[in-house]
Structures are given as structure tokens and as C-alpha cells.
Amino acid sequence: QxxxxxxxxxxxxxxxxxxxxxxDIDQFNDDTFGAGAVDDDWQEAHERLAELEDKGVPGRDAxxxxxxxxxxxxxxxxxxxxxxxxxxxxxxxxxxxxxxxVHTSGHAQPGALNSSIWDSSAVLRRIRGPLLAQEMPxxxxxxxxxxxxxxxxxxxxxxxxxxxxxxxxxxxIIGSPPVRAVPIGTPPKxxxxxxxxxxxxxxxxxxxxxPLQQRYPAPYGERMSPNQLCNVPNSSLLGHPFPxxxxxxxxxxxxxxxxxxxxxxxxxxxxxxxxxFARVSGLVGSPLPSVNxxxxxxxxGQMMPPAGGFRAFFGAPPPSQLPHPPGPGSxxxxxxxxxxxxxxxxxxxxxxxLLHQRQQQNRSQHxxxxxxxxxxxxxxxxxxxxxxxxxYANLMLQREKDWVSKIQMMQLQSTDPYxxxxxxxxxxxxxxxxxxxxxxxxxxxxxxxxxxxxxxVAKLEHTYKPVQFEGSLGKLTVSSVNNPRKMIDAxxxxxxEDDETKEKQVRDKRRQTLVTIEKTYxxxxxxxxxxxRYLLSLEGERPALxxxxxxxxxxxxxxxxxxxxxxxxxxxxxxxxxxxxxxGKRLVARIVPFLxxxxxxxxxxxxxxxxxxLIKKDAQDEVLPCLLRPFSHVLYHLPLGTVTSLVxxxxxxxxxxxxxxxxxxxxxxxxxxxLSLLYLVLSRGEELQSSDxxxxxxxxxxxxxxxxxxxxxxxxxxxxxxxxxxSIPSNLISLFSRYxxxxxxxxxxxxx
Amino acid sequence: xxYMPGTASLIQDIDKKHLVLLRDGRTLIGYLRSIDQFANxxxxxxxxxxxxxxxxxxxxxxxxxxxxxxxxxxxxIDLERESDTPLQQVSIEExxxxxxxxxxxxxxxxxxxxxxxxxxxxxxxxxxxxxxY
Numbered sequence: 001q002x003x004x005x006x007x008x009x010x011x012x013x014x015x016x017x018x019x020x021x022x023x024d025i026d027q028f029n030d031d032t033f034g035a036g037a038v039d040d041d042w043q044e045a046h047e048r049l050a051e052l053e054d055k056g057v058p059g060r061d062a063x064x065x066x067x068x069x070x071x072x073x074x075x076x077x078x079x080x081x082x083x084x085x086x087x088x089x090x091x092x093x094x095x096x097x098x099x100x101x102v103h104t105s106g107h108a109q110p111g112a113l114n115s116s117i118w119d120s121s122a123v124l125r126r127i128r129g130p131l132l133a134q135e136m137p138x139x140x141x142x143x144x145x146x147x148x149x150x151x152x153x154x155x156x157x158x159x160x161x162x163x164x165x166x167x168x169x170x171x172x173i174i175g176s177p178p179v180r181a182v183p184i185g186t187p188p189k190x191x192x193x194x195x196x197x198x199x200x201x202x203x204x205x206x207x208x209x210x211p212l213q214q215r216y217p218a219p220y221g222e223r224m225s226p227n228q229l230c231n232v233p234n235s236s237l238l239g240h241p242f243p244x245x246x247x248x249x250x251x252x253x254x255x256x257x258x259x260x261x262x263x264x265x266x267x268x269x270x271x272x273x274x275x276x277f278a279r280v281s282g283l284v285g286s287p288l289p290s291v292n293x294x295x296x297x298x299x300x301g302q303m304m305p306p307a308g309g310f311r312a313f314f315g316a317p318p319p320s321q322l323p324h325p326p327g328p329g330s331x332x333x334x335x336x337x338x339x340x341x342x343x344x345x346x347x348x349x350x351x352x353x354l355l356h357q358r359q360q361q362n363r364s365q366h367x368x369x370x371x372x373x374x375x376x377x378x379x380x381x382x383x384x385x386x387x388x389x390x391x392y393a394n395l396m397l398q399r400e401k402d403w404v405s406k407i408q409m410m411q412l413q414s415t416d417p418y419x420x421x422x423x424x425x426x427x428x429x430x431x432x433x434x435x436x437x438x439x440x441x442x443x444x445x446x447x448x449x450x451x452x453x454x455x456x457v458a459k460l461e462h463t464y465k466p467v468q469f470e471g472s473l474g475k476l477t478v479s480s481v482n483n484p485r486k487m488i489d490a491x492x493x494x495x496x497e498d499d500e501t502k503e504k505q506v507r508d509k510r511r512q513t514l515v516t517i518e519k520t521y522x523x524x525x526x527x528x529x530x531x532x533r534y535l536l537s538l539e540g541e542r543p544a545l546x547x548x549x550x551x552x553x554x555x556x557x558x559x560x561x562x563x564x565x566x567x568x569x570x571x572x573x574x575x576x577x578x579x580x581x582x583x584g585k586r587l588v589a590r591i592v593p594f595l596x597x598x599x600x601x602x603x604x605x606x607x608x609x610x611x612x613x614l615i616k617k618d619a620q621d622e623v624l625p626c627l628l629r630p631f632s633h634v635l636y637h638l639p640l641g642t643v644t645s646l647v648x649x650x651x652x653x654x655x656x657x658x659x660x661x662x663x664x665x666x667x668x669x670x671x672x673x674x675l676s677l678l679y680l681v682l683s684r685g686e687e688l689q690s691s692d693x694x695x696x697x698x699x700x701x702x703x704x705x706x707x708x709x710x711x712x713x714x715x716x717x718x719x720x721x722x723x724x725x726x727s728i729p730s731n732l733i734s735l736f737s738r739y740x741x742x743x744x745x746x747x748x749x750x751x752x
Numbered sequence: 753x754x755y756m757p758g759t760a761s762l763i764q765d766i767d768k769k770h771l772v773l774l775r776d777g778r779t780l781i782g783y784l785r786s787i788d789q790f791a792n793x794x795x796x797x798x799x800x801x802x803x804x805x806x807x808x809x810x811x812x813x814x815x816x817x818x819x820x821x822x823x824x825x826x827x828x829i830d831l832e833r834e835s836d837t838p839l840q841q842v843s844i845e846e847x848x849x850x851x852x853x854x855x856x857x858x859x860x861x862x863x864x865x866x867x868x869x870x871x872x873x874x875x876x877x878x879x880x881x882x883x884x885y
Contacts, residue, residue: 392796393767396786401763407789
């Protein structure tokens with residue numbers, strides 16, 4: 001069923017009702033009331049409404065026709081809404097971006113006094129049928145953003161011709177639902193005190209109304225002023241066809257508020273002038289015994305207009321509190337702790353206490369405010385009277401301040417504070433450590449430091465599903481921040497090997513290496529992070545964490561060495577590729593400390609084996625020395641056999657007798673890193689030799705031979721060609737002293 | 753008491769006298785009456801203070817609503833120490849005159865600089881042309 005059809009049905013309903021009242025209207029006149037009138041014929045619709053108005057004006061009573069008209073006008077919209085509900089698959093309009101945009105666009109002049117309000121009883125017509133029975137949609141997203149909606153929305157409805165248009169074009173599903181809420185930037189005009197405190201203490205993007213049910217027997221002082229009542233979110237004053245599909249909730253609280261608000265107003269029916277209204281607010285003190293829903297509607301309707309313009313008269317929130325200060329006050333206070341407890345458990349006790357104090361302070365301030373217009377800051381709590389009286393003070397009401405700080409608090413919510421605000425977390429940790437250290441040393445009084453505890457929101461994965469209609473072809477083209485329009489359907493085509501030239505292949509290989517490096521880096525960062533997570537986690541989770549960590553380390557190693565299932569790691573190729581890239585070398589330097597000794601030794605061997613190649617590649621970057629420190633750590637754990645083979649690799653000895661020169665060794669010796677590594681290895685060997693007198697004979701021989709050869713080479717090389725090593729281990733001399741005679745030793749010494 | 757320890761908020765600054773520096777170089781002094789989450793400010797009894805050298809002049813402006821993004825910095829003015837300044841207050845006409853003179857002098861020196869650079873074959877790109885890229 002397309003949208004085009006709906007207004008048609010609506011119209012028919014409307015006019016059948018009308019027909020009952022006025023026989024003159026030809027119900028079967030298609031041009032006026034039927035198919036011919038459908039397409040956005042606002043003129044006709046306007047005329048119809050004007051007719052209604054004419055009928056309505058003479059001798060109208062608040063009850064009967066009002067209700068009727070309310071039904072008449074309310075129902076078609078309801079019907080439309082219901083129909084739409086059925087059509088929409090995904091009923092929750094979850095996309096906050098759309099919703100907020102919707103509610104931001106074009107709400108009518110706030111506070112402007114449209115005289116038509118007073119002239120026509122259009123106001124009364126807006127009232128819907130059974131107040132409480134009607135379910136108004138509550139928008140959970142809006143609750144998150146704002147506690148309540150403003151009165152401005154109501155003012156829109158008063159202009160009849162304006163009202164007609166939105167009927168068709170304002171389908172809430174498509175594009176622009178009618179604006180019924182305050183733009184996100186403006187603070188609510190009324191105190192959403194119960195609701196709001198809830199939120200400031202535990203701002204979370206879920207319904208928070210449930211705990212408020214205890215406030216159902218709201219004290220008199222808590223009842224909302226006209227201002228506030230209009231802003232009750234699910235007030236059925238809203239005449240817009242918002243789909244019921246958006247979680248309709250009218251909780252106890254709201255009903256209480258509505259009822260309470262209604263009770264605030266005295267009974268006069270009919271139109272009220274502004275001055276009357278101001279007086280009405282003064283009469284606020286008289287509680288009403290009965291609440292007739294119809295009267296309630298009337299009351300509520302009459303209360304709508306001044307919300308914007310007459311704020312000045314009302315001053316700060318409920319002047320209605322004035323007549324009964326002790327009563328509601330104490331009631332409030334007794335309710336406060338109740339309200340606090342479930343939601344402030346995560347707050348620091350100091351914080352909670354201070355909030356409590358602050359609220360009491362505010363309450364006392366409000367209580368002392370008189371109802372006169374401009375003087376808002378006249379009375380202050382006693383300790384503030386010392387400050388010079390500033391007649392313009394408190395222009396920004398406490399609730400507005402709270403609202404802003406609520407937004408600030410909400411911005412602090414985070415699923416992973418370390419991710420979102422690393423520096424802040426670290427800074428405060430440092431501060432706390434300092435404080436703790438001071439407390440330990442000093443005897444001073446323990447300062448209770450107030451700490452800001454931000455609520456940690458569980459990560460909620462909202463997969464946004466764009467709105468769809470049943471049985472329609474294709475999807476709606478609504479795009480928003482959360483659901484951006486897809487521009488191109490890009491398809492990835494992988495090219496075949498044959499087409500590529502060699503250069504491309506090389507490039508691709510390098511790219512793949514880069515990708516591997518990046519992947520390994522993220523693994524590395526995770527592994528490095530485990531220590532912190534370990535400290536933060538619970539006992540039970542720790543083994544799992546350790547397991548994860550181990551797994552990641554293995555993965556890293558596999559990545560480094562080029563894991564190929566079932567293949568013997570014969571080739572260093574993969575590793576070499578990584579080592580050719582500067583970032584790869586640094587990566588290896590950071591990974592090596594985490595590797596198991598055998599794996600680390602493996603890496604070391606691979607490096608030593610291919611050192612000349614690496615040296616050549618490193619000529620520009622000169623990053624190899626960064627590997628020295630981790631390698632030296634690794635060396636400390638290596639047994640002699642490994643060390644021996646390392647030296648073999650490094651020096652490429654023994655060589656065949658035919659080879660005149662040892663380019664491998666030369667290259668190693670001429671490079672800073674190479675030489676330093678060689679020294680480190682030699683020194684380790686020496687250490688092992690000297691410490692362990694029961695060294696195995698086999699290795700001993702090997703080692704000795706190697707040393708002899710190594711020293712011979714060292715002697716051969718001219719001093720100038722030797723590189724400057726990073727450090728010369730002290731036991732090298734003693735090492736060489738074993739194998740060479742004094743003369744050569746001196747020579748060596750000078751060289752080194 | 754700081755409502756939210758460890759955070760920065762303008763809420764504590766409300767109804768206090770502030771000095772606000774704007775991005776266009778203007779200095780406003782006024783009572784901060786209202787803020788919002790974007791740090792849009794409502795300043796009351798605002799005075800625009802023009803500084804030239806050691807002199808300054810105040811132009812009363814009334815109520816300012818400043819969009820948050822245009823604020824460079826703002827700070828509370830200590831009312832007791834406010835008059836403790838080595839600067840000399842002059843009349844509005846005088847300070848405007850001084851400002852004009854200063855601006856002229858600056859423009860002239862800029863012109864000379866540009867000329868000198870041009871003679872050496874260099875050119876300084878003007879700030880506004882940079883914006884195009």
C-alpha cells in the first residue's frame with residue numbers, strides 16, 4: 001500500500017465524521033472529498049478545517065465537540081500511523097542521525113505569540129481522545145540526548161493551515177518526520193529533575209524510566225509547572241503521526257506527571273488570555289481533587305501556549321513549590337537518597353555526597369525564588385550573600401548548567417578508556433601513584449581526593465539496518481551519518497600472474513611484506529598490552545589471557561619466518577624480506593624479547609647467516625644497531641654450541657682453503673653492527689668458557705679452532721677497515737690471549 | 753566544588769567577569785552569563801578593549817553571543833586586581849586613532865619588506881592566497 005493511498009482513506013474518515021455533523025457536505029463528491037482531492041490539495045484541506053472551525057466557535061464547550069474534533073483530527077493521523085506501522089519492517093527508527101535531524105528541522109518560533117492561539121479554539125481541537133489510553137511513542141534515542149521535548153513543538157500545531165501539510169509529507173519513516181523535539185543544541189526549558197538526575201549520575205543510552213517508578217506518588221512540589229508539562233515527552237498533546245512502532249511507552253512517571261500537571265491548573269474552561277494565565281499560575285496552589293481526563297485535556301491544551309512566551313512569569317522551575325515549601329522539600333529529600341542509590345553506586349562517595357549537597361542547595365534556592373518576572377537572582381543561599389548582589393546572576397539556570405555538564409559527562413563515557421583517552425588515564429595514574437607514595441612516606445592527613453569516575457558503557461553493537469517497506473522493490477534512499485550512501489560498488493579483481501611484469505611482481509611482493517609487517521605489528525602491540533590487561537583482569541580470566549598472549553607470540557614468530565604448513569623452514573627468504581624494510585627491523589627488535597629462546601636463537605642465526613646482505617641493504621637506513629640490545633639479551637641465554645655456530649655464521653669460517661679472502665667476514669667487520677655483534681658473541685663465548693670449566697670437549701675443539709681462525713682474520717685486516725663497534729666487551733682481550741701469543745695480542749689490542 | 757574533577761568546564765565560570773580573545777583578534781571583556789556544550793558564550797555588559805602599545809580604550813558593546821569556535825582563549829578577571837594594570841586607559845576616539853596609526857605603520861613596513869624581497873627575487877605568499885590551496 002503506497003503512501004499515496006493513505007491520505008485518501010484519512011480524508012474519508014474525516015469527512016464521514018464531518019458528515020454526521022453537517023448534512024450539507026456531499027460525502028460522495030469525489031472531487032471534494034474523494035480521489036480528486038487527494039494529492040496534496042492543501043487548499044481543500046484548509047477549507048475543511050476552516051469549516052470545522054466555524055462550527056466549533058459558537059458556544060463551544062470544552063468537553064464534547066472538543067473531544068469529537070480531537071478524535072476526528074487525531075484519528076486520521078493515528079490511522080495513518082498505524083498503517084505505517086504495519087508497513088514498516090524494521091520498526092525502530094534506530095538511526096539517531098535521522099531522528100535528530102528530523103527533530104532539529106524547523107520547529108516553529110519559540111516563544112512567539114501567535115494571536116491565532118487565542119482567537120480560535122484551534123487549541124482545543126488538538127486535544128486527542130483518551131489521554132492515557134493512547135500510546136505515544138517515546139524515542140529512546142531522544143531520551144539519551146535530551147530528557148524532554150520543548151513546548152515549541154506545540155506551537156506549530158496551532159496554525160491550522162500549517163498543520164494540514166505535514167499529513168502526507170511528513171511520514172515519519174521517510175526522510176523528514178515532523179519536528180516535535182528541541183534541536184539538539186538547546187537545553188530543555190524545564191526541569192527534568194527526576195529524569196535528569198538519573199541521567200547525570202548514570203548517563204547511559206538506554207531507557208532509564210524504570211527506576212523512576214518509585215516516584216509515582218510525586219509530591220506536590222514535584223509536579224510540573226505548565227512549562228514542564230508541555231514538555232513531557234510522551235504527552236499525547238503531540239499531534240503528529242509518529243509511528244507507534246517507535247517503542248511506545250507511557251510510564252507511570254509520565255502519567256503521574258501529566259496528572260500532576262493537570263492538577264496544578266484550576267478549572268476554567270474556554271479560552272484564556274495571557275494575563276489570565278499568569279494568574280492561573282499564581283493559583284497554582286490549589287490542588288484539584290478530581291482528574292477528569294477530558295478536563296485534563298482541556299487543561300493541558302490551554303497550558304500549551306504560554307510555554308515559550310511566558311517563561312518570565314514562571315521564573316525558575318516550579319514556582320508551584322512556593323505554597324508548600326516544607327512539604328515537598330522534605331518529601332523530596334526523602335526521595336532523593338532513594339533515587340540516588342541504585343544509580344550512583346559507581347560514583348565516588350565524595351562525589352555523590354557533593355551532588356546531594358548541591359541539589360539541596362539548589363532546592364533551597366528555588367524555594368526562595370519569588371514568582372516575579374525579571375528578578376531571578378534575588379535570593380541566594382546564605383553563604384553567597386556575602387558576594388555582591390548581581391541582579392543578572394543565574395540567568396543560566398541550574399538545570400541548564402546541569403544539562404551542559406550532563407553532556408560533558410556523556411562525552412566521557414567510553415567503552416575502552418585506554419583507547420579513547422590514553423594520556424588522561426596515564427596522567428591520573430601517575431598522580432595517584434604520587435599521592436600514594438606521599439601517603440606512605442608522610443604522616444599527613446589523608447586527603448580524600450575526589451576522583452572523576454566515568455561510567456563505562458558496555459560496547460553495544462548497533463548494526464543499523466536501513467528502513468524498508470514490506471513488499472516494496474528496492475530500498476529507500478535515505479542516507480545519514482550512520483548509514484552513508486554507497487557510491488560505487490567497487491569490485492576487487494585480482495590479476496593473474498601471467499599478465500604481470502617482473503617489476504610488478506617485485507612490487508607486489510614488497511607490498512605483501514609490508515602487509516605482513518603491519519599485521520605482525522598489531523599482534524605485537526596487543527602482546528605488549530597484555531601486561532596491563534593482566535593487572536586489570538580478574539583471577540579467573542588470567543589463564544585465558546596468558547593463553548591468548550602465547551598464541552599471539554607464536555603467530556608473530558610464524559609471520560616473521562614465513563609460516564608454511566608442513567614445510568621445513570629452509571629458506572630465510574621471508575625473514576630477509578622483512579629485514580630489508582626499516583620497519584621490519586624495528587619490528588624484529590621489539591619481538592625478539594617475547595620469543596622463546598629457541599625461536600630467538602633461530603632469528604639470530606638467520607640474521608647472522610645473511611648479515612652481509614642485510615648490511616648492504618641497511619646502508620641507507622642504518623637501523624641494524626637497534627637489534628643489538630635485544631640480541632645481546634638473547635645471547636645471555638644461549639649455550640655454547642649455539643654460540644659456536646653463531647660465530648661460524650658470522651665469520652663464515654671455516655672457509656675452504658682456496659678462498660683467499662673472506663668477504664663475509666670482511667663485510668661483517670667493516671660494519672658497526674656486524675662488528676658489535678661479533679664482539680658480543682665472542683664475549684659470550686668467552687664468558688661461557690671461563691665460567692664453565694667442564695665444557696664439552698667437542699665444542700671446545702670447535703670453539704678453539706674457530707677462535708684461532710677468527711683471530712687470524714682479525715689480524716689480517718688493516719686497522720683502518722675496522723668499523724667502530726658500539727661497545728667493546730671487556731673480556732675480549734682475555735679471549736684472545738688464550739689463542740695468540742703476546743706479540744699478536746698487542747697488535748690486536750691496538751686494533752681494538 | 754568542582755563538579756567534575758579532572759575535567760575542564762566553563763560552568764564554574766558563569767556570572768564572573770571574563771576576558772575573551774577572539775580569533776579575529778578582538779578582546780572582549782564581559783560577564784559570562786551562559787554557555788553550552790560548544791562553548792558558545794553569552795557575555796553581558798561586554799566591553800571591547802582595544803590595545804595599542806601601552807594604551808587601551810574600551811568600547812561598550814552590550815550583550816555578545818559568541819560562537820564557540822571563534823574563541824581563542826578566555827580567562828577570569830580578578831576584580832580586585834583588575835585595576836592593577838600598568839596600562840593607561842584613554843578615550844575611545846584616541847584609541848581608535850592610535851589603532852589606525854599603528855595599522856598604517858604596519859602596512860607600510862609590510863610594503864617595504866615585500867619590495868625588498870621582490871628586489872632579491874623572492875616573494876612572500878600572502879596569507880589569503882594560501883587559503884586557496
